[in-house]
Amino acid sequence: MSINNIINIKTKTSEVFVGDEVFNVLNEYLRPYRNSKIFILVDENTLKHCVTELITQNKVLHNAEILEIDSGEENKTLDVCYQLWKTLAEYRADRNSLLINLGGGVITDMGGFIASTYKRGIDFINIPTTLLSQIDASVGGKTGVDFEGLKNVIGVFNEAKGVFIYPDFLKTLDKRQMLSGYAEALKHALIKDSKYWKALEKGMLSDSKNWLKLITTSINIKNEIVLNDPFESGERKLLNFGHTIGHAIESYSLLNDAIPLCHGEAVAIGMICESYISRQQQGLSNDELIKICSTINGFYKPYELKNSDFHQLIELMKNDKKNENNGIIFTLLSKIGEADFNQEVEVEVILDALNYYNSLNND
Ligand SMILES: NC(=O)c1ccc[n+]([C@@H]2O[C@H](COP(=O)([O-])OP(=O)(O)OC[C@H]3O[C@@H](n4cnc5c(N)ncnc54)[C@H](O)[C@@H]3O)[C@@H](O)[C@H]2O)c1
Ligand SMILES: [Zn+2]
Structure with missing residues (x-):
């Protein structure tokens, strides 16, 4: 062999x-x-x-x-x-x-x-x-x-x-699907590895020579977390960054859009919103928030989150299986490469985050 x-x-x-x-x-x-x-x-x-x-x-x-x-x-x-x-x-x-x-x-x-x-x-x-x-x-x-x-x-x-x-x-695989996967790599970097983030910011997709590095770096980050907490009682929740809002947007899009968002596209929007929340309550700096948003928006097409549908998104988040008791629970960034899980966030702050995402695309 x-x-x-x-x-x-x-x-x-x-x-x-x-x-x-x-x-x-x-x-x-x-x-x-x-x-x-x-x-x-x-x-x-x-x-x-x-x-x-x-x-x-x-x-x-x-x-x-x-x-x-x-x-x-x-x-x-x-x-x-x-x-x-x-x-x-x-x-x-x-x-x-x-x-x-x-x-x-x-x-x-x-x-x-x-x-x-x-x-x-x-x-x-x-x-x-x-x-x-x-x-x-x-x-x-x-x-x-x-x-x-x-x-x-x-x-x-x-x-x-x-x-x-x-x-x-x-x-x-077409470019749209490649980018959908790239969102998970961005997530791995944001929660655990600021050096990886720097490489991803520059773009690692167009040259196929980078793919092996991309695959192995991401798997190693995920695997280390999963080895410590296979059944998600603690640390594995870090991998949910971007997914509390992202899953709600993905479900919403599946119900309402003729061509629904891909998983990674929804997670990319989720990461922008959750980075905003991270600045509001987890100490993420404004500079890093701006860096994260401009990088992500540089890769993905804008999507309109309709104000009239915000309540539907919040209901979907309340139904998320990751919640405990009645609160909506998030993983938030304290800086690029470091995150904290089990952070409860008020509905008002989530609504601000959805509006923040829209504001970035309307300027
Ligand atoms: N279990 C986990 O830990 C975990 C983690 C992240 C995401 N997910 C789940 O993964 C799903 C999304 O996965 P996905 O993005 O791979 O979606 P997908 O399986 O729908 O694949 C995307 C598209 O690519 C096509 N395709 C697959 N391989 C191809 C190839 N080599 N060439 C051309 N086309 C190809 C598929 O037919 C499909 O149309 C979501 O349901 C998400 O919830 C699970
Ligand atoms: Zn995912």
């Missing part, structure tokens, strides 16, 4: 492999499953762009069953899970079967959940194909689906048996 040029990161119960030759390691990983039924979960885009490469490089997968779902966050639902559980049962998948999730965060979140619950749990492997899933969603063991318009309400913690990251899959 050649393991040249492969980066290996140990997680709590598993491993992540990153590199151009990552399928050599996958071949070894698949050996115990050569007499098992193997399923590959894809959407129409990973069916088109990724599955052939995967199967050609791994002989064991020649007989795998392909399970295809429609792409998009609107399909990360229990209805689609029902269809997939039904298909697994029709194929007589048993406890020794393996599910390979080949796709973005929707596929790795939902596939992980389906595998974790089918017959009380079958093994699954993540092969993330978007920047967002390579640097964030495929690692850390959070699986699940949306429910009644709210993000990730149904799910379990369960790590993939292995995560295999082939950066070249990003070559077919």
Whole structure:
């Protein structure tokens, strides 16, 4: 087994492999499953762009069953899970079967959940194909689906048996999706690593030589946090920076927009609003707030948050599963590279933050 040029990161119960030759390691990983039924979960885009490469490089997968779902966050639902559980049962998948999730965060979140619950749990492997899933969603063991318009309400913690990251899959991803993933990298930098922030500010997407660095720096930041607090009783909440408001905006957009915001685009707006709140009550300096906002606004198109819909956004935030008691809880920045979790914020301050975001785009 050649393991040249492969980066290996140990997680709590598993491993992540990153590199151009990552399928050599996958071949070894698949050996115990050569007499098992193997399923590959894809959407129409990973069916088109990724599955052939995967199967050609791994002989064991020649007989795998392909399970295809429609792409998009609107399909990360229990209805689609029902269809997939039904298909697994029709194929007589048993406890020794393996599910390979080949796709973005929707596929790795939902596939992980389906595998974790089918017959009380079958093994699954993540092969993330978007920047967002390579640097964030495929690692850390959070699986699940949306429910009644709210993000990730149904799910379990369960790590993939292995995560295999082939950066070249990003070559077919469009710019909008690359930027969506970049938002999670910006988040990793803002909560933990001011040096990484400086590199990201300059832009790391256009030159594919930077991708490996981007993927491994982000995974290392996330993994270190998750190792300390796998079930999010404390430190893991740092990773929610930008997401209290971001998830509300993402849910709102899914309900109201013909072309909904991507996860990372909503998180980018969330990070601007939550940086504003950080200046108001967590000691973030005005200079750093301005730096954060101009960097983020430099990458993402403006989005109009309608005043008349602010109450709907606040209701969505109140329903966020991260809240405890009655308050709306945030992770806030004290400076670039440092954050505090469990910070309660008054509704008035949140409304100011939404107005602040709009004001930046109307000047
Ligand atoms: N579990 C976690 O820790 C975690 C962390 C962050 C985000 N998430 C979740 O991840 C989801 C977002 O993930 P995403 O941004 O990857 O979205 P996605 O899975 O919807 O993928 C985005 C689009 O890219 C397409 N695509 C995928 N790979 C491609 C490729 N190689 N070439 C061309 N097109 C390709 C997909 O078909 C889709 O249309 C959200 O549901 C979010 O809640 C989970
Ligand atoms: Zn996210």
